[in-house]
Amino acid sequence: MIPVVPLDRSREAALRALVDGKAKPLGALGRIEDLAVRLALISGREDPSFDKALLLVFAGDHGLNQAGVSAYPSAVTTAMVATLLAGRASANAFARVVGAEVRVVDAGVAADLAPHPALVDAKVRRGTRNAASQPALTPDEVQSALARGAAVARRAVEAEGFDILAVGEMGIGNSASAALILHRLAPAPLADCIGLGAGHDAEGLARKHAVLAQAAARSDASDPPGVLAEFGGLEIIAMAGAILGAAAARTPVLVDGFIASTAALAAIRLEPAAADYCIFAHRSAEKGHALVLEAAGAEPLVDLSMRLGEGTGALLALPMVRAAAALLSEVASLDDVLAGRL
Structure with a gap:
């Protein structure tokens, strides 16, 4: 650890x-x-002083998406990564306004991504397995994702001089994995952890509930490494590793919404002292986020009814951190x- x-x-x-x-x-x-x-x-x-800020957007795909837990296909992950790398996503616009650099960390996108100056290759595998029918990851893959995420954060701080990090994510289906992780690590009733994600109609939300109930019934894992192996995903685990790496380097981390906060909760369950270094940026409109914050003992800085991800809420909190300094x-x-x- x-x-x-x-x-x-x-x-x-x-x-x-x-x-x-x-x-x-x-x-x-x-x-x-x-x-x-x-x-x-x-x-x-x-x-x-926190003048040199870096947003790390962790990207990965989920085998659970094969069962229809998202309203969008997994190919959207790759498309949105391309949008981030082109500087045209919401996170890029917000980062330019607040003066932060943006990098995308490929922890497990189910595609081969072309090299790019703003892309960090930390891929463990091409997406997770379908957690509805089998463990999403092996224990070794979990440890690899944690280590790679920590290495990305420590390199940014120790070799490049960034004095504050923000973490966000991009991964179609990751609200499903996050709900399962929260369910076990909070712990909390599964139904209270499941929200709309990127957008569902009533039929899609019912399907998401059914698939996640099937996944949860498959395993009784409750220890953090076991929960992460059972339910994934790679971007969530690598983000938890980055939080641990930044905390080990005595650097504050601005934590975004539901998915990023679930990664922070995993980091805190693995290493409780990590909580000291996490600044929870905002209260997401995604169902389950209030439960994550309660489990982490956190009070976010603002509530803007956001639920986009990408680190957008974390970026908007950066000026408040600089003002406090x-x-x-x-x-x-x-x-x-x-x-x-x-």
Whole structure:
């Protein structure tokens, strides 16, 4: 497993006093003040900076899609990866606005992708097996996906100097796998974990429920590695690995919506200290996301009724992280204001 050092909270009281002493009424900036303290604890600095940001969009396909758990065919994964690499997806537009770089990580797309400067090859296999009838992955494939995801994150931080990562995903059928993972790792009733995903009519949603009930009945796995092997998917597992890798490198991770939060929950179940480094960006409109947040003990920064994925919600939270850091580094103390030391 990837070791993560918990935050040293011995400095928390002093950092809270630093924030309280800024030129503002006590507590007037609400949860931004809490975020500022947490960022200082993560970075080990009283003047942290998060100017160099990277969004990692993890991509993979799902054997479950053969059973009709999505309203879209798996070929859409490859098409949307091409759209991301062309810079024309919603995530690209948002990234340009907030000043973040975007890379796509191929963890298990069921196609051979042409090399591209923004594409990271971390493919374990071409899609998962159909979890409705057999384990989606072998234990070795799970460990490979975790390790590859961690390596991508650590390389970005340690070799390229990124000081904050955001994680998102692209994978047709991945809300089905995420629902099964949440069902076991929360744990929570399966029906409460299943939502519309990319969009279903009533008939499609009923089919999704039936297929996932069949998959869940096939295995009683409850330990994190076993659950990940039974239900996949590769982009979710690699994303969990990236969260662990970033946490091991003492770097904050902005977590997107339902799928990314399920990956974060898996990372936390594998290594509880990873929770210290996860900043949950938003509350998704996807059914089940509230359960993920509750299981992870997380309160997201905003609720915008979004459910797109791709890391879009994580990107929109990036300016709030930078603002919280600026509270520490740029705002005068009340003492300096009153003494005229500006």
